[in-house]
Amino acid sequence: MIQNQNFENKCLRDIASKNKFSIVDGPFGTQLHASEYQEEGIPVVRVVNTTYEGRFDSRKLVFISLKKANSLKRSEVKPGDIVIAKTGATIGKSGIFPDTFKRGIIASSCIKISVDTEIADCRYVNYLIQSHEGQNKITDAAGGSTRTTINTKPFGDIRFNFPSYKEQTQIAVILTSIDRAIEQTEGIIVKQKRIKTALLQNLLTKGIDEHGNIRSEVTHEFKNSPLGRIPVVWKVKTLREIGKWFSGGTPSKTNEAYWDGIIPWVCPKDMKVFDLHGTIEMISEKGATYGSKRMPANSVFIVVRGMILAHSFPVCFSHREMAFNQDVKAIISNDEIESRYLAYWFVANSSRLLRIVTTSTHGTKRLDMHELLEVNLSYPQRKEQIQIISLLDNVERNIELNHKQLLKLRAQKTGLMQDLLTGKVRVTNLLDQPFTPT
Incomplete structure (x- = not known):
């Protein structure tokens, strides 16, 4: 960390409250059992309630009786206390216990620190813990040959540089505003994905009429089909009938002439996006000819x-x-079906198709191709398919725009944490100019 002359180096124990149990871990496993959890009462804070962003997640809280909580008072948390995951792969996750509860109890997998509010802002301390430096210090202070664990003493010994209380609060306000923007953007993306799921279901089973509205049996004529009720003008075919199917391959890894060319080579690891513009690995013309299969756009x-x-x-x-x-597998659809409509159909029916996945003798999952090719698909005329594609593309485009905004906000937060928490950029300089999360 860059040492700033206006920062004071302190360990976490120095900024903890003077309470006897200001830095403690949860009770031994024998003192609190899952069988004692109930639907209401005093909340028990577990690792699942902490996050890598330092955000407290109340959605998976469990509760215990008041009597049980009183017997575990040593491990009590109150609003403003910071809870940190202390063991295993989740070590370093954290969250500030919210003021929606008067008190809680931390589980055995957590540590909590009660901050002295006269010398430190709990939000600032939480950001220090979540910083790159903070995460490294927690990992370095942890011990254990089989399962990494940080105990209360080495946790309390971790040192950071602290500015004045006023500047801590100013930094916390700035970073909290970005966190709020990140959370709002994440919420928008979740909502848009729900809209997309609903649209996929309705558009690919009912379609849209000449007025751009989703069809209903109340106002439009439907018919029976192997897939249930569908618009009367729609057709049904099997996946075998809707186009040509192609198998791929891997060029020999021992032949360097087959690799590092200009042709993208699709593997499952590339298929984390719907619209594929490029791949991790590239092959040459020879590699595509002798070891794989080339498909058009x-x-x-x-x-x-x-x-x-x-x-x-x-x-x-x-x-x-x-x-x-x-x-x-690659598919080129026939003249009756827009290929992008087919792609959206696969997305909409993914849960249905996963039900025909089998397991090989080696444990690998695979689709039963014979069964897959006999799956029925319903579709309208191409003009309507294009309208459906346009609606779904608009939703997909909005999700992508918000995802880019989310990445931008996260990058901005990372940069500001690096600058403000080290004193590289003083918050007083930022306060002289308007600040808005981009």
Whole structure:
């Protein structure tokens, strides 16, 4: 950390309250059992209530009786106390116990620090803990050969540089405003994804009429089909009938001439986005010819083999020519179906398709291709497909814009934490100019 002459170096014990139990961990496992949890009472703070962003998550709180809480008073937390995960892979997660509760008890997997509010701002201390430096210091102070754990004494010995109380509060206000913007943006993205899910379900089963409204059996004619009731003008075909299916491959890794070329090579690890513009690995013309398969732009890719199929069904729409490996299938739709409509159909039906995933003798997950190709798909005329695609693309575009804004806010927070918590940039300089999270 950069030493600023206006900062004072202190350990966490120095800024803790003078209470006997200002830095404590939770009770031994034998003192508090999951069987004692109940739906109301005194909250028990566990690791799941802390986050890597330092945000307290109340959604998964459990509770114990007042009598039980009183017997564990040593591990009590009050509003403004900072709770930190002390063990294992989650070590360093934190959160400030909120004022929505008068008191709580921390679980055995946590440490808490009660801050002396006359010399330190709990929000500022929480940001120090969540900083890159803070996380490294917690890890360095932890011990244990099999499971990393930080105990109360080494935790209290961790040292940071502290500015005046006033400046701590000013820094906390600035960083909290960014956190609030991050949380709001995350909420917008969650809401937009819910809208997208609802639209996918309605648009790909009911479609839209000439007025741009989702059809209803009250106002439009529907018919029976293998998929249930669908608009009378829609058709039903199997996935086998809707286009051509292609298998990919992996060029020999021992032949350097096959690799580091200009042709994107799609693997499941690339398929974390719907619109695919590029890949991690590239192959050469020879690699595509002798070890893989090249597909044109506007192809649909789906994962058919891999452990990711245990919980997810990756689908991508390509925006350029690409080759792909043997864990992926590519589809070029026929003239009746827009390829992007097909891609959205796979997304909308991912849960249904995961039900036909099987497990090989080696434990690998794979789609039963015979069963997959017999799955029915319903679709309207191409004009309506294009309208449906446009509506879904608008939602997808808004999600992407907000995701970019979220990344920008997170980067801004990281930069400000580095500058303000080290004294590299003094908060007084920032206060002389208007500050708004970008």
